[in-house]
Amino acid sequence: MHKKKIAIAIILIFKYHSSLAYSDMEFDNDLLFYSDGKSSKDINLKYFSQDGSGVLPGTYKVDIVINNENITSENIKFIESKEKSGEVYPYITKEMLSSWGIDIYFLGKQQCLDECEKIESIIPDARVKFDHKKMRLDISIPQIYLKQPGIYNTVPDKWNEGINSILLNYDYNTNNQKNNNKYYTSSFIGINSGVNINAWRFRRDFSWSKQSRGKQQFKILNTYLQKDYSVLQGGELTLGQANSDGVIFDSFPLSGLQLASNDSMLAPYMTSYSPIIRGIASSPSVVTVKQNNNVIFRKNVETGPFEFNDIPQAISGSDLKVEIRGSDGKVQTYNQVAASVPMLLRKGRARYSLAIGKYRADDKSMFRESPIIQTTLGWGFGTETLYGGFQLSKDYNAQLLGIAKYLETLGAISFDITQANARILDKYGNFDNKKGQSLRINYSRNFEQTDTNINVTGVKYNSHDFYNFSETQNLSKINPINDTHIKSRISISISQNLNSYGSLTLSGSQDSYWGSSLPSQNFQVGYNLLIGTVFMNLAAGTSKSIYSNKKENNISLMLSVPLKNGNASANYMMANSSGKTQNQIGISGSMFQHNNLSYSLYGSKGNHSNNAFGFNTNYHSSMGDIGGSYSSSKNSRQISANGRGGLLISRYGVAMSTPLSFSGGNALIRTPNAEGIQFNGNSYAKTNRFGLGVITNLMPYSKNTISLDVNSIPDNVEIISADKSVIPTKGAVVLSQYKTSIGNRALISISLNNKAVPFGSIVTLKDDDNIQTGIASENGQVYLAGLPMKGVLNVSWGRTADKRCLAKYSLPESTSPITVVNAICYQ
Structure with a gap:
């Protein structure tokens, strides 16, 4: 027994050093004589003494991991190296590498993976490691050989x-x-x-x-067929019924063909505009760009001028803070305005759309369905973006031209003008030609000193005779032109962060009409404040319709106090609408382990209504939501x-x-x-x-x-x-x-001819490719998971028939996490 322990210790030492020296160390089977006797001659450990091995040659389904990124799972063939016995490598083709995101054109015309068996011989500095326990193939490849997005x-x-x-x-x-x-x-x-x-x-x-x-x-x-594509900076092809792109012209329902850009395909820095960062470094420096005190960009530069146009910033956020920290100890800092409008694009970015079809009306008897061609294009030139487009139909055509500009001190602004010509029915049933222009302006700015964000949109129709394409399609003998027509539209939103004093938001819009002195108005103001754990929301608003000069005034106050268990809160709500006040108290929260069930109970009392009570609930599950x-x-x-x-x-x-x-x-x-x-x-x-x-x-x-x-x-x-x-x-x-x-976990001792099967034998469940592979220890023990109660095990320690056997096993009923049993192997 003492000699056996010494032998095992020596084996472990050699195994440890083999893992350090990789293929330079090999097991000496003679050392196993004390534990396995004459059977030690049959033990084949050459596949387990090499780095990246641990399996016999064959095909296995493994997880592909490239530079620590999970790529896919594929069947990979493992072959024995011609150069060194016992060395097993994955056989990988060029097509596999290309599908995994590796640029095979960098490999050279004379190099061909189909004639090679090692990635290391094709790609310089590449490394491959196979973990047979996790069935995971790790491939490390220099960044230069990866396809760049x-x-x-x-x-x-x-x-x-x-x-x-x-x-x-x-x-x-x-x-x-x-x-x-x-x-x-x-x-x-x-x-x-x-x-x-x-x-x-x-x-x-x-x-x-x-x-x-x-x-x-x-x-x-809607009924349509759609397919995306990556050429032309990415986009979508749509065939059928959908809505036209509404970035430049107003969107309308369309039946036909569309091609349009898809910003979700692009890197964040390309989907919207951010200013170009320029500066001069007095020595080799580190340039750091921050937004809201978060570092969003950092890069080393050499002495002299530099320029960056790929800052991944949130456009509507606060200003950018640029720090240039030189190796000479000098630090330069300055702020750059961060702002954008929908049409503002980065340098070299194109946003386009093409629509060919006809207007799709809900009621064909009342509205026209004129054929139309619409195209738009915007192109970023740096701090400016030019954009435009046209609409062409039988009784309608329009041309739009605009410019968007980034100004370091003022923010982002865009301006465009549209000329439209329409042939429409008047209220007497006669066709009339209408010509008009519209002016539109967008403005966005964040004032970092006060943490104030402002967005403004304004549209001005210079004459009563301007109509967009949707309006002309909605005019017919049954629904003729009327004198009430949009004249101007302006909307504004302001958000103000007050730090520990909460936050304030204001928004409003007003529409004016030709033929009416009554504008349509809507204004809202909201204030949020968190005092300890108590949340307060105060909101007020007023609105007025073109059809009535009477204003509707609303004000509300909400308080929410969390209860001790953390999953519920007590709430108070006061709402006043045109003099009618309602006071409501209640409790809301969630239940169960994953808060699947949400609920609220309330009671209310008003000065112009009866007392009321009620509840609502909603249950979330993996199969959907139900509520009432x-x-x-x-x-x-x-x-x-x-x-x-x-x-x-x-x-x-x-x-x-x-x-x-x-x-x-x-x-x-x-x-x-x-x-x-x-x-x-x-x-x-x-x-x-x-x-x-x-x-x-x-x-x-x-x-x-x-x-x-x-x-x-x-x-x-x-x-x-x-x-x-x-x-x-x-x-x-x-x-x-x-x-x-799926199944039981067991530690099985396998014997052949009253002796333990050779150390390093590969053990798998017969006729089941999904079961984990186990490797027998020096006493023939192997750990396997997912076993059925009964089955047959394949045991192999070589390629010839005399080095394989089958072992039947049967697991007893047990509450133990791991069952220990014996099995006899037969050849």
């Missing part, structure tokens, strides 16, 4: 178009009211449906509604119910979920036969009885990390890796599949 958020080659699937969202609401013995009921169902086939997205939206004493209404809202409300007073009662969710159908089965994202990305989580596994960052979603779960609202064209909540994994489930990364395209359903071993 350029202006894109991620490399287009890595975009995942997702799996073929059918998507369905539903939104249901029903309401029943009784007021002074009069009843009113209404019901609504909204459906968003879609089919994903490769990169194509087919979408159809429709709704059903019914009101008391009214007819049922079923309406098809009830309120009652002396003369009235109201009951409502609602539900919303999604349904996903694919080759892997059916899964219900929260509403699917048609404008973002979705992930179908597959943990075969593992039920109830939850996901980090999404407390409501979990896998169903078939091991399927859905995560919605992923960022399209961006890297999203999906992590399983390891605390929710059942004891009989083994998952090798709980983290995956996905980059979905818009509307895609990407598959995130995890290797799961």
Whole structure:
């Protein structure tokens, strides 16, 4: 026994040093004589003494990780090196590397991976390491050989178009009211449906509604086919019924073809404008750019002038603080204004749209459906952006030209002018030619000294005869032109941070009309303050319609005080509308482990109404949301119910979920036969009885990390890796599949001819590729997870038949996390 322990210690020492020296160290089988006797001659450890080995030659499904980033899972063939016995390397082709985001054109014309077996011999300074326990292949490659995203958020080659699937969202609401013995009921169902086939997205939206004493209404809202593309700085092709791009011209419903830019494909610094940072370094320096005291950019520069035009800043935020810290100890600092308007683009950025089709009217008998061509283009030149476009139809044409400018002291401003010519019906049923101009201005500025943000939009119609395209289509004999026509429009919003004194927001708009001296107005002011744990909101507003000179004044006060348990709060609300005051007190909160159930109870009393009480509740689950409300007073009662969710159908089965994202990305989580596994960052979603779960609202064209909540994994489930990364395209359903071993965990001692199987033998469950591979220890013991109660094990310590055997095992009923059993191997 003493000699056996010495032998084992020596083996461990050699194993440790082999891991340090990699392939320079090998096991000496003679050292195993004291533990395995004559059987030590049969022990084959050459595949376990080399770095990156640990498996026999063959094909295995492994996770591909490049520079610590999870890329994909693929079947990889492992072959034995011709140069050194026992060395096993993954056989990887150029096509594989290209699909993983590696630029194979950097490798040279004479180099061909198809004729080589090691990445290290093709890519200088590359390193490969295989972890057989996690079935993970780590590849380290110099950054220069990786495909660069350029202006894109991620490399287009890595975009995942997702799996073929059918998507369905539903939104249901029903309401029943009784007021002074009069009843009113209404019901609504909204459906968003879609089919994903490769990169194509087919979408159809429709709704059903019914009101008391009214007819049922079923309406098809939009039907279109869509596909994205990465050329021309990224964009989307849309065929069918959709709304036109509304960045420059007013949006309108269209049936036809559209091409338009898609900003979500681009890197954040390209999707909106930020100023160019320029300066002069008196010595080798570090340039740091901060916004709201957060470092958003840092780079080393040499002595002399420098210029940066890729600062990833939030445009509507505060000013930029630039610090130049030289190696000579000199520090220069200055502020640069941060502001933007919708048309302001970075240098070299193009934003475009093209629409060909016809106006889509809700009622063809009342409105025209004229054919139209619309095109727009904006181009960034630095601190200026030029933009424009035209609309051309049978009875309408318009031309727009504008400029946006960034001013370091004043902020961002844009100005454009539109000339329109329309042939429309007047109120006498005659066609009349109308010509007019509109002027539009946008302004944005943040004053960092006071932390004040201002946004202003103003539109001026120079004459009564200016009409946009939608207005001309909505005029007919049944709905003729009238004298009340928009004359000017202005809107303004101001936000003011008061630090410990809260925050203040103001917003307002006013529309004036030709043929009317009554403007339409809407003004709001809000104030928020947190005092300790007590939250207060004070709001006031006034509005006036063009059809009435009477103002509607509103004011409200809300107080919220959290209760001791932290999941509930006591609330007070006072609301006054045109002299009618309502006071309400109540309690709101959430229940259960993941706060799935939210609720509120309240009672109210008013000076012009009866006392009332009510409640509302909503339950969130992995299959959607359901909720309801009830309120009652002396003369009235109201009951409502609602539900919303999604349904996903694919080759892997059916899964219900929260509403699917048609404008973002979705992930179908597959943990075969593992039920109830939850996901980090999404407390409501979990896998169903078939091991399927859905995560919605992923960022399209961006890297999203999906992590399983390891605390929710059942004891009989083994998952090798709980983290995956996905980059979905818009509307895609990407598959995130995890290797799961379902069953028991056991430590099995395997013997052959009354002796332990050779040290280093590979042990797998027969006829099951998903089970983990185990390696026998010096006494023939192996740990395996996900085992059924009975089965047959494949044991191999070489390639020939005399170095393989089969072992039947049977696990007893046990409450222990790990069962210890013996098994006899037969050849």
